[in-house]
Amino acid sequence: MTWSLPLRKFLLYAFIIIFGFVMLYPIIWLLASSLKPESLIFSEPGLWPSEFTLENYVKGWNAVGDVTFGLFFKNSFVISIIAVLGNLLTCSMAAFAFSRLDFPLKKVFFSCMLLTIMLPTHVTLVPQYAIFHNLGWINTILPLTVPKLLATDAFFIFLMVQFFRGIPKELDESAIIDGCGPFQIYSRIILPLAEPALLTTAIFTFIWTWDDFFSQLLYLNTVENFTVPLGLRLFLDSQGESLWGAVFAMSVLSLLPIMILFFLFQRQIVEGIATTGVKG
Amino acid sequence: MRHIRKNTITAYLFLLPWLIGFFGLVLGPMVSSLYLSFTEYDLLTAPEWVGLQNFIEMFQDSNFWQSVRVTLGFVLIGVPGQLFFALFIALLLNKGLKGIGLYRTVYYIPSLLGGSVAIALLWKNIFGFEGIVNDFLAILGIEGRSWVSHPDYALYTLIILAVWQFGASMVIFLAGLKQIPGELYDASAVDGAGKFSQFKSITIPMLTPVILFNLVIELIKALQVFTPAYIVSEGTGGPSGSTLFYTLLLYQKGFSYFEMGYASAMAWILVLVLATLTALIFFSSKYWVHYENGGS
Numbered sequence: 126m127t128w129s130l131p132l133r134k135f136l137l138y139a140f141i142i143i144f145g146f147v148m149l150y151p152i153i154w155l156l157a158s159s160l161k162p163e164s165l166i167f168s169e170p171g172l173w174p175s176e177f178t179l180e181n182y183v184k185g186w187n188a189v190g191d192v193t194f195g196l197f198f199k200n201s202f203v204i205s206i207i208a209v210l211g212n213l214l215t216c217s218m219a220a221f222a223f224s225r226l227d228f229p230l231k232k233v234f235f236s237c238m239l240l241t242i243m244l245p246t247h248v249t250l251v252p253q254y255a256i257f258h259n260l261g262w263i264n265t266i267l268p269l270t271v272p273k274l275l276a277t278d279a280f281f282i283f284l285m286v287q288f289f290r291g292i293p294k295e296l297d298e299s300a301i302i303d304g305c306g307p308f309q310i311y312s313r314i315i316l317p318l319a320e321p322a323l324l325t326t327a328i329f330t331f332i333w334t335w336d337d338f339f340s341q342l343l344y345l346n347t348v349e350n351f352t353v354p355l356g357l358r359l360f361l362d363s364q365g366e367s368l369w370g371a372v373f374a375m376s377v378l379s380l381l382p383i384m385i386l387f388f389l390f391q392r393q394i395v396e397g398i399a400t401t402g403v404k405g
Numbered sequence: 406m407r408h409i410r411k412n413t414i415t416a417y418l419f420l421l422p423w424l425i426g427f428f429g430l431v432l433g434p435m436v437s438s439l440y441l442s443f444t445e446y447d448l449l450t451a452p453e454w455v456g457l458q459n460f461i462e463m464f465q466d467s468n469f470w471q472s473v474r475v476t477l478g479f480v481l482i483g484v485p486g487q488l489f490f491a492l493f494i495a496l497l498l499n500k501g502l503k504g505i506g507l508y509r510t511v512y513y514i515p516s517l518l519g520g521s522v523a524i525a526l527l528w529k530n531i532f533g534f535e536g537i538v539n540d541f542l543a544i545l546g547i548e549g550r551s552w553v554s555h556p557d558y559a560l561y562t563l564i565i566l567a568v569w570q571f572g573a574s575m576v577i578f579l580a581g582l583k584q585i586p587g588e589l590y591d592a593s594a595v596d597g598a599g600k601f602s603q604f605k606s607i608t609i610p611m612l613t614p615v616i617l618f619n620l621v622i623e624l625i626k627a628l629q630v631f632t633p634a635y636i637v638s639e640g641t642g643g644p645s646g647s648t649l650f651y652t653l654l655l656y657q658k659g660f661s662y663f664e665m666g667y668a669s670a671m672a673w674i675l676v677l678v679l680a681t682l683t684a685l686i687f688f689s690s691k692y693w694v695h696y697e698n699g700g701s
Contacts, residue, residue, distance in 0.1 A: 137500060140497070141498070145511040151528075151569075152515070154537055155523075215426075219420055238423070238427070241427070243625065243683070245625075245629055247672040248435055248672045249430065249435055249438060251434075251665045252433070255448060255665075256429075272426060275426025275429070308415075338632045339631050342635075343660060357522045361639050372530075376524075376526055379523045380518050380521060380523050384518075395513070399580035400580070
């Protein structure tokens with residue numbers, strides 16, 4: 126049996142659209158439920174709220190005793206932004222050394238850097254925790270930010286090395302003739318031309334840090350230092366009273382920065398994944 | 406001579422943050438955790454050498470084997486499932502659809518958001534007793550249950566969550582499909598090859614390097630999954646250990662019971678397993694991955 130071409134096209138579009146809707150359904154349902162009165166979330170079928178309300182947002186924002194979700198957002202933003210700036214600066218410095226400068230042991234260190242990309246973080250976990258514990262850094266943002274100032278996300282160094290290698294060496298040479306040293310070449314030639322790689326690094330560092338539940342769970346232990354993921358986790362402890370409306374509202378807010386980033390930089394994100402294999 | 410030395414110093418200045426991080430936070434801790442895996446250590450008192458005891462204890466611990474079973478089950482179903490959907494949808498989207506950008510976005514979004522606590526909480530709800538999954542089953546006349554709190558089903562809800570996030574792999578497959586030269590299809594069409602034989606003898610072989618890449622990346626990621634298991638089971642790995650992922654047990658051992666020697670031993674076993682699996686995949690790739698310049 127062969128189907129005519131238009132019919133096959135129609136079936137293809139229908140499948141792609143319906144399956145796409147099924148894929149997004151949980152997220153759409155989350156958004157719709159966050160806007161419904163608590164009593165309607167599980168009783169009213171369908172997506173469109175018969176009654177809109179922001180009460181879940183108000184309740185969720187203030188659900189945790191003495192502090193509001195505003196504080197969690199502030200903490201998450203501070204950590205994420207320091208992580209972004211740290212990765213941009215220190216990964217690009219290392220990548221510049223690896224791609225443009227000569228020094229003893231370069232090959233050895235480059236191989237070491239590549240090997241650390243695949244390394245599961247668990248293998249350094251306990252000693253790192255002990256180090257931060259001895260420094261008195263537990264329950265501060267330092268264990269979450271200082272590693273980013275030390276270029277420990279080797280993946281991004283690799284990404285930048287690949288990119289820097291594509292920038293013509295002739296540019297460096299003519300800059301040297303003009304009297305530029307390595308610092309000027311780095312800051313005036315390489316960095317401005319490497320904008321796509323820097324942007325990819327910034328976007329993915331932000332997303333990963335924003336979503337990074339494991340390290341934040343490990344290192345932050347009092348409510349006033351909590352980040353958004355830890356704030357959401359608190360809802361698990363509230364037994365009895367149904368708080369799903371509030372949970373959904375805060376969940377929507379927690380996803381918002383990533384969604385905004387995605388829609389602003391959609392092309393870069395998709396290209397970043399396609400060309401380098403970074404995962405969202 | 407002085408010129409060379411100055412260049413070396415400059416280079417090391419650029420490398421300095423990485424060097425500190427590499428020795429202080431990666432290589433040093435790696436060596437140290439290898440040592441700790443042969444000790445009993447609770448963070449507050451000095452580590453005490455116990456030889457192979459952590460490993461012996463581990464291999465006799467039913468929780469350890471439970472976590473291995475759970476994680477392997479998750480990996481063995483989740484990773485192929487994810488790659489299947491990623492490839493399937495990428496192939497459909499590659500058929501010259503109008504508005505491919507929009508569809509690609511739609512299918513990518515779960516992968517963008519899926520790793521968050523918010524989505525894990527959502528999953529706990531939709532596979533709960535009152536969740537939307539049961540609403541749909543009710544339409545089909547099937548009586549639901551709380552899937553996340555049943556030992557036979559809880560792991561499957563997490564596998565579905567992982568498969569749902571096939572978007573990133575799909576984007577990589579799409580990029581790979583674009584790389585296949587159209588002439589190959591034209592030439593084989595002249596030779597009278599049908600669509601299916603083109604798929605079998607051109608598309609799949611040309612895509613094998615991308616399949617290899619996605620397989621390795623997803624495997625590494627899946628072996629280390631933590632957030633959804635922690636959230637759905639509220640940190641316990643329950644019900645009845647059915648979501649006791651390897652990393653969750655490692656976390657409990659290290660940071661709830663402060664058996665940090667044991668946790669370090671677990672971490673090294675994870676590294677060995679991961680390295681072995683990756684090596685096996687790369688070794689096997691000789692036999693199934695097609696490289697255009699005839700190998701290498």
